[in-house]
Amino acid sequence: MNLISSLMSKKWIILFGLIFGTLGALAVNWGNPANMGICVACFLRDISGGLGFHRAAVVQYLRPEIMGFALGAFVTALAFKEWRPRGGASPIIRFFLGMFVMVGALVFLGCPVRMLLRLAGGDLNGLTALAGLVFGVIVGIFFLKRGFNLGKAKPMTNTAGSIMPIMMVGLLVLAIAVPAFIFQSESGPGSQFMPLIVSLAIGLFVGFGAQRTRYCSVGAWRDIFLVKDFYLISGILAFLAAALVTNYIAGNFGAGGIYHWGFENQPISHTEHLWNFLGMGLVGIAATQIGGCPLRNLILSGEGDTDAGVTVLGYIAGAAVAHNFAVATSPAGLNTWSIAAVLAGWAFCLIIGFTMRKA
Amino acid sequence: MAVEVDVRGYSCPVPVVKTKKAMEENPGKELKVITDTQTSVQNVTRLGKNSGYKVDVREDGEDFVLVLIPEK
Numbered sequence: 001m002n003l004i005s006s007l008m009s010k011k012w013i014i015l016f017g018l019i020f021g022t023l024g025a026l027a028v029n030w031g032n033p034a035n036m037g038i039c040v041a042c043f044l045r046d047i048s049g050g051l052g053f054h055r056a057a058v059v060q061y062l063r064p065e066i067m068g069f070a071l072g073a074f075v076t077a078l079a080f081k082e083w084r085p086r087g088g089a090s091p092i093i094r095f096f097l098g099m100f101v102m103v104g105a106l107v108f109l110g111c112p113v114r115m116l117l118r119l120a121g122g123d124l125n126g127l128t129a130l131a132g133l134v135f136g137v138i139v140g141i142f143f144l145k146r147g148f149n150l151g152k153a154k155p156m157t158n159t160a161g162s163i164m165p166i167m168m169v170g171l172l173v174l175a176i177a178v179p180a181f182i183f184q185s186e187s188g189p190g191s192q193f194m195p196l197i198v199s200l201a202i203g204l205f206v207g208f209g210a211q212r213t214r215y216c217s218v219g220a221w222r223d224i225f226l227v228k229d230f231y232l233i234s235g236i237l238a239f240l241a242a243a244l245v246t247n248y249i250a251g252n253f254g255a256g257g258i259y260h261w262g263f264e265n266q267p268i269s270h271t272e273h274l275w276n277f278l279g280m281g282l283v284g285i286a287a288t289q290i291g292g293c294p295l296r297n298l299i300l301s302g303e304g305d306t307d308a309g310v311t312v313l314g315y316i317a318g319a320a321v322a323h324n325f326a327v328a329t330s331p332a333g334l335n336t337w338s339i340a341a342v343l344a345g346w347a348f349c350l351i352i353g354f355t356m357r358k359a
Numbered sequence: 360m361a362v363e364v365d366v367r368g369y370s371c372p373v374p375v376v377k378t379k380k381a382m383e384e385n386p387g388k389e390l391k392v393i394t395d396t397q398t399s400v401q402n403v404t405r406l407g408k409n410s411g412y413k414v415d416v417r418e419d420g421e422d423f424v425l426v427l428i429p430e431k
Contacts (some may be wrong), residue, residue, distance in 0.1 A: 082397050087369060145375050155395075155421075214398055219371065226377055227406055290369045300370075308368065322429030 008071075010234040016209040017238030023202050024117050024239070025246035030039045030198060033189040034258050035121040035265030038065060038206070039114035040214035040294040041105035044312070045189050045319035045328075047171065050183050053316065054323035058188025067168040068203015069295060069324055073302030074165040074209040075204075077351050080212070085161025087306030090150040093352060097286045098314020098343035099321060102284030104301070106319065106328040107275055107338050108132075109268055111294050112217035112287075115280065116236070121252065123266035125276050134310035136284020143289065143353035144226065148287070151358050153307055161304030164312065166278040168302075210299045218284060218293040227352060229338075234236060270333045275342060282345045289349060307357035361391040366399060367422060374399040375406050378427075390406055390427040393419075400425065 042059070049060030055305040077083040085181075097128055105111045108129050110118060115133065119126030120352030146184070174182055185191040193199065209215065213235060220232035252259045253257065263271050270276075287293050290311055292300065297315075300308035326336040364381045370371035378392055390412070392403050400416055400423045407414040412427040 084396065089368070143371065149369060149373045150375075153370060156366060159381060214371075214401070222372060226372065227409070228408060229402075229405055231405060291372060305370070345383075 007133045010231055012198075013213040013215060013231065014237035014238045016213045016215060017235035018216070018242040020206055021120070021239035021242030022246045023206070024113070025243040025252070026119060026250065027123075027194060028200065029250055029252070029289075031134045031192060031194040033192040035118045035123055036110070036114055036189060036226070036268060037117055038202075039110050039117070040069070040298065041102060041111035041315070042109075042114060042189070044294065044315045045102070045106060045133070048316045049185075049323070051188065052183050053182075053320035054185070056323040056328070057190075058185050058246040059190045059323070060185045061190040061193055062171055062182060063193070063198040064175050064275065065171060065203035065206075066161035066298065067130075067172040067175070068205075068315050069298045070168045070211070070302040071165060071172070072204035072206075072207020073299040076211040077303040080359055082211075083161070085158055086137045086153040087154040087156050087160065087304065087309075088151075089153040089307050090356070091307055091310040093150055093356065094290055094311045095314035095317070096348065097145045097290045098297070098311040099318030100348055101283050101290070102277045102315045102318025103322050103327055103341045103345050104194070105323040107279030107334075107342050108283070109270065109329060112280075112283065113293070113295060116217070118266070118269065120240055120247055121267070123252070123269050124263045125266060125269050125271060125273070126263065127337035128273050128276045129280035132279065132281035133218070133284040134221050135277070136281035136286075137218060137288050138225055138351070139281075140285045140288025141222060145162065148289065148353055148355045149358055150291075150307075150356060153305070155301040156304075156306060158304075160332040161305050161306035162214070163306065164301040165308035206295075207299060207302065209304065210295060214296075216292045216296040218356070219291075219296065221284070222288055226341065248297075268331060270329055270331055272334050275329070275334060275338060278342050282342055282349070284350045285353075286345065287350060316321050361389040361426065364390055364392045364428065367393055367395045369399075370396075370430070371402060372397055375402050378403050378406055381409075387429050387431075389429070392425040393422055395422050397423075399423075
């Protein structure tokens with residue numbers, strides 16, 4: 001009985017996780033890059049490139065999924081009366097934490113969403129990264145328990161709350177119109193995408209579902225260790241299971257398929273285990289300090305949370321830094337400054353963790 | 360008197376952390392948690408139920424007040 005009532009209280013997030021995981025796997029069959037059906041970090045990086053903030057020619061495209069996430073959450077928040085313009089809880093710190101989340105993600109090559117999709121596509125480097133993510137979350141919890149927080153947000157005007165949704169509409173217009181100043185990859189991951197309307201529809205659906213369920217792929221691990229709460233993780237596990245099963249049903253494994261089990265020769269992946277661990281560890285600690293994974297912050301930015309909006313801008317800036325300053329890795333392995341940037345990120349998070357304690 | 364925990368303005372997971380701390384510092388006592396987001400209402404409600412409290416939620420203007428009463 002207890003098990004059944006426990007599952008019933010989680011039925012919506014489990015259902016959402018199942019659909020999200022299925023779509024995440026199928027998005028590859030429908031046109032997105034291998035093991036990258038959905039990757040919030042990679043897609044923000046592609047947008048950063050599409051706008052010309054970095055010039056890595058293979059990762060430039062205004063991914064409509066991202067606009068869908070935020071705008072789906074925006075409409076849903078309005079419909080369910082959860083639109084609350086607010087902000088002012090250490091935005092500058094959030095900006096830099098957002099940058100370092102992106103640095104960590106682009107050293108591993110994926111956000112926590114893609115990490116699970118990589119695992120569901122046989123890429124065992126996802127396991128190393130998962131261990132790192134959990135390690136980073138646990139370090140973040142150590143600070144939370146010591147009283148770490150980024151201060152209080154205050155209510156803001158509708159104008160302030162609308163800035164990010166309006167920016168997302170603007171990005172969508174640019175993605176549709178593609179004026180000459182927008183960069184568009186001709187080869188590599190940035191040239192692989194689903195039809196715009198499909199990307200947008202999936203994004204809007206995920207924005208709706210993630211807003212309602214509070215789906216968060218960092219909060220899930222945090223809540224297990226912080227309060228023994230298994231609500232969010234049940235959605236994450238449903239996501240992983242659905243993606244794995246879908247990949248088998250779709251014929252993505254085996255002869256003629258695109259995936260195989262192992263560490264080597266995985267799509268858009270490398271085997272620098274220590275830096276996969278510490279890179280995703282940096283995502284874990286920084287995202288725990290911000291209060292959520294990149295998807296969650298996109299959703300919150302659509303609900304009027306301007307602090308989350310600043311974090312999203314930090315991700316975009318972080319992607320530019322990662323590619324302009326030879327930090328982002330590639331299937332060939334580490335880049336010149338990958339290690340230095342990950343260590344700088346860890347140092348930043350530890351200093352923030354020890355010094356930011358408000359009543 | 361219920362122990363008051365005002366977490367208005369704090370974003371996830373700080374409301375949960377502060378409520379949990381108040382539980383640990385005031386075992387067996389009633390808690391009154393004031394918050395301003397639905398997400399915190401849900402998170403604190405789950406924490407309360409998982410920790411053996413009966414949870415009542417009411418809206419108070421723009422805010423939400425959760426009363427957590429120990430069940431034992």
